[in-house]
Amino acid sequence: MAMKVALLGCGVVGAEVVRLVDRQSAELAARVGAPLEIGGIAVRRLGRDRGTGVDPALFTTDATSLVTRPDIDVVVEVIGGIEPARSLILDAIKAGKSVVTANKALLAEDGATLLAAARAAGVDIYYEASVAGAIPLLRPLRDSLAGDRVNRVLGIVNGTTNFILDRMDTQGAGFAESLEEAQALGYAEADPTADVEGFDAAAKAAILARLAFHTQNVTAADVHREGITEVTAGDIASAKAMGCVVKLLAICQRAADGGSVGVRVHPVMLPREHPLASVTEAYNAVFVEAESAGRLMFYGPGAGGAPTASAVLGDLVAVARNRLAGTSVGEGGHDTGLPVHPMGQTVTRYHISLDVADRPGVLARVAEVFAENGVSIKNVRQEGFGDDAQLVLVSHRAPDAALAQTVERLRRLDMVRAVASVMRVEAFADA
Numbered sequence: 091m092a093m094k095v096a097l098l099g100c101g102v103v104g105a106e107v108v109r110l111v112d113r114q115s116a117e118l119a120a121r122v123g124a125p126l127e128i129g130g131i132a133v134r135r136l137g138r139d140r141g142t143g144v145d146p147a148l149f150t151t152d153a154t155s156l157v158t159r160p161d162i163d164v165v166v167e168v169i170g171g172i173e174p175a176r177s178l179i180l181d182a183i184k185a186g187k188s189v190v191t192a193n194k195a196l197l198a199e200d201g202a203t204l205l206a207a208a209r210a211a212g213v214d215i216y217y218e219a220s221v222a223g224a225i226p227l228l229r230p231l232r233d234s235l236a237g238d239r240v241n242r243v244l245g246i247v248n249g250t251t252n253f254i255l256d257r258m259d260t261q262g263a264g265f266a267e268s269l270e271e272a273q274a275l276g277y278a279e280a281d282p283t284a285d286v287e288g289f290d291a292a293a294k295a296a297i298l299a300r301l302a303f304h305t306q307n308v309t310a311a312d313v314h315r316e317g318i319t320e321v322t323a324g325d326i327a328s329a330k331a332m333g334c335v336v337k338l339l340a341i342c343q344r345a346a347d348g349g350s351v352g353v354r355v356h357p358v359m360l361p362r363e364h365p366l367a368s369v370t371e372a373y374n375a376v377f378v379e380a381e382s383a384g385r386l387m388f389y390g391p392g393a394g395g396a397p398t399a400s401a402v403l404g405d406l407v408a409v410a411r412n413r414l415a416g417t418s419v420g421e422g423g424h425d426t427g428l429p430v431h432p433m434g435q436t437v438t439r440y441h442i443s444l445d446v447a448d449r450p451g452v453l454a455r456v457a458e459v460f461a462e463n464g465v466s467i468k469n470v471r472q473e474g475f476g477d478d479a480q481l482v483l484v485s486h487r488a489p490d491a492a493l494a495q496t497v498e499r500l501r502r503l504d505m506v507r508a509v510a511s512v513m514r515v516e517a518f519a520d521a
């Protein structure tokens with residue numbers, strides 16, 4: 091008996107899923123143990139040629155009926171967005187179907203509800219494509235690392251912003267022209283705000299934190315988020331001078347006392363010897379630090395129709411096998427309930443460049459401001475002379491609130507003409 095698949099959405103990813111299911115039907119049947127058959131495709135409008143070559147009778151605009159149809163085994167959701175995707179997935183689960191989705195926005199906002207519904211119904215919901223596209227990452231976190239304790243996840247999870255920062259670093263290109271190039275190459279979202287303001291990465295960070303720390307209550311709204319729109323050529327030059335590169339990272343980290351987690355997305359200066367620093371163009375990479383495994387790196391294409399469809403197909407094979415075996419994973423059943431602590435409590439390190447007058451007492455006063463806020467200076471150097479002097483300081487680790495307060499106080503000093511660049515610095519956990 092064939093495993094019948096209902097596909098919701100036939101855009102960039104959906105059309106590629108249809109093509110792959112058709113082209114690889116013999117191998118997929120052998121791997122699953124039963125043929126995979128597309129039983130219906132829900133679209134917004136009928137009559138468009140989507141280049142899939144499938145029987146036009148499979149298309150329908152009635153997604154609600156399709157997901158509950160008795161002959162359907164698995165629903166693949168590649169519409170995107172919150173509604174109607176959420177209602178359709180919940181209807182499918184309640185009707186006993188397993189689900190595969192690429193929908194990071196929905197998983198980040200309401201993943202706990204979807205997982206609980208799937209557990210209650212004894213079906214699977216798999217979502218590998220939602221974070222870092224083709225890269226096998228979520229199932230390794232969920233399954234392969236189930237016997238380990240993950241302490242930190244650092245990731246480049248948005249291709250568009252990595253592409254822009256890479257162009258600014260290697261070609262001296264400006265922000266606007268780099269974004270235009272990313273859009274022309276098809277990496278950016280239709281509204282690139284989701285990319286450049288870090289919303290896309292924040293959704294992915296919430297999903298990663300939930301899996302890494304087995305804590306169900308993290309949503310995109312809990313993620314501290316800063317995008318790359320304020321990264322300047324001066325920041326890139328400052329990073330270069332320190333042997334660093336600027337990257338937009340999603341960072342999920344267990345607090346030192348283990349009682350809470352920090353989840354954040356913001357630009358960082360990263361030493362060029364860190365493996366994430368060499369991730370160029372629109373590639374994604376995620377660096378995982380686990381107690382027994384040590385340092386792991388997952389690298390590859392994070393977007394695009396075919397790479398994303400590869401992850402969807404992998405999930406489809408897995409849930410189809412589980413159905414044939416009469417089993418399901420029951421993900422999310424163990425919830426540590428670890429809370430997310432505020433950004434101010436997250437321990438970070440800052441790079442700060444100040445435009446100052448080169449006069450006696452300036453460095454002493456600047457150092458005093460650091461001391462008053464309990465922040466220790468790791469190194470300091472001066473560039474330029476006279477009225478064009480610049481002090482470049484890197485702090486030791488301190489609570490983010492103390493570092494932010496230090497910057498505010500420095501801004502108010504008469505002798506500081508301007509705070510030219512402020513950026514957090516990341517490195518290996520023990521560096």
Ligand SMILES: NC(=O)c1ccc[n+]([C@@H]2O[C@H](COP(=O)([O-])OP(=O)(O)OC[C@H]3O[C@@H](n4cnc5c(N)ncnc54)[C@H](O)[C@@H]3O)[C@@H](O)[C@H]2O)c1
Nearest residue numbers: 099100101102103132133134168169170192193393394398
């Ligand atoms: N494209 C990528 O590189 C990529 C990478 C990772 C994850 N994703 C995720 O995959 C999903 C799909 O992305 P995409 O790039 O294919 O988007 P897309 O816009 O190309 O395709 C979505 C399709 O869904 C259709 N649709 C909208 N509402 C519908 C409804 N009510 N019923 C039926 N169809 C409806 C749209 O008409 C469109 O054809 C999203 O969740 C996205 O975040 C995409």
Ligand SMILES: N[C@@H](CCO)C(=O)O
Nearest residue numbers: 248249250277279393
């Ligand atoms: N716009 C996203 C697509 C993949 O989620 C990116 O640039 O990575």
Ligand code: NA
Nearest residue numbers: 218222223225
């Ligand atoms: Na993935």
